[in-house]
Amino acid sequence: MKRIDLLLAATLSVALPAGAADLPDPHSQGAALLMGYCSQCHGAPQPSAHVASEWPQVVARMQNWRITKGMGEIPKKDVEPIIDYLKRHARP
Ligand code: HEC
Structure with missing residues (x-):
């Protein structure tokens, strides 16, 4: 891991500390997909971090990070349930 990646990981683990148990509706498909795809660079984000819109x-920005890191985009069939889940539990 490059120094900058380590620094980023350390910063993000403070900003985005969620584990599966902390997520709303933790046994849903959305939570599982979020844990799978969105905790590879930092902790899984809380849906309440943003309003639905x-x-x-x-x-979309995270998809770009994935491309930058050579991970490839999250496939459409998986990214749609993730966005639905995030919106459903978003900050009101
Ligand atoms: C390839 C690495 C990578 C993956 C995978 C990734 N992220 Fe991120 N994420 C980052 C980086 C780098 C930042 C800090 C820079 C930024 O905000 O764009 C970040 C920051 C964030 C933030 C805090 C900034 C904000 O706008 O609130 C949230 C929330 C977030 N990511 C959500 C997600 C979600 C949801 C997914 C899964 C769909 C995801 N991330 C997957 C790299 C990643």
């Missing part, structure tokens, strides 16, 4: 653009 903001989540699609946040996820």
Whole structure:
């Protein structure tokens, strides 16, 4: 891991500390997908971090990070349930 990645990981683990048990509706498909795809670079984010209308653009930015890191985009069949889940439990 490069120094900058370590620094980023350390910063993000403070900002995004969620584990599966902390997520709303933890046994749902959305929570499982979020844990799978969204905790590879930082802790899984809390849906309450954003209002529903903001989540699609946040996820789009994360797709770009995945491309930058050579991980490839999350497939459409998985990214849609993730966005639905985030919106359903978003900050009101
Ligand atoms: C390839 C690595 C990577 C993956 C995978 C990833 N993220 Fe991120 N995430 C980042 C980086 C880097 C930042 C800090 C820079 C930024 O905000 O764009 C970040 C920051 C965040 C933030 C805090 C900033 C904000 O706008 O609130 C949230 C929330 C977030 N990510 C959500 C997600 C979600 C949801 C997923 C899964 C769909 C995800 N991340 C997957 C790299 C990643």
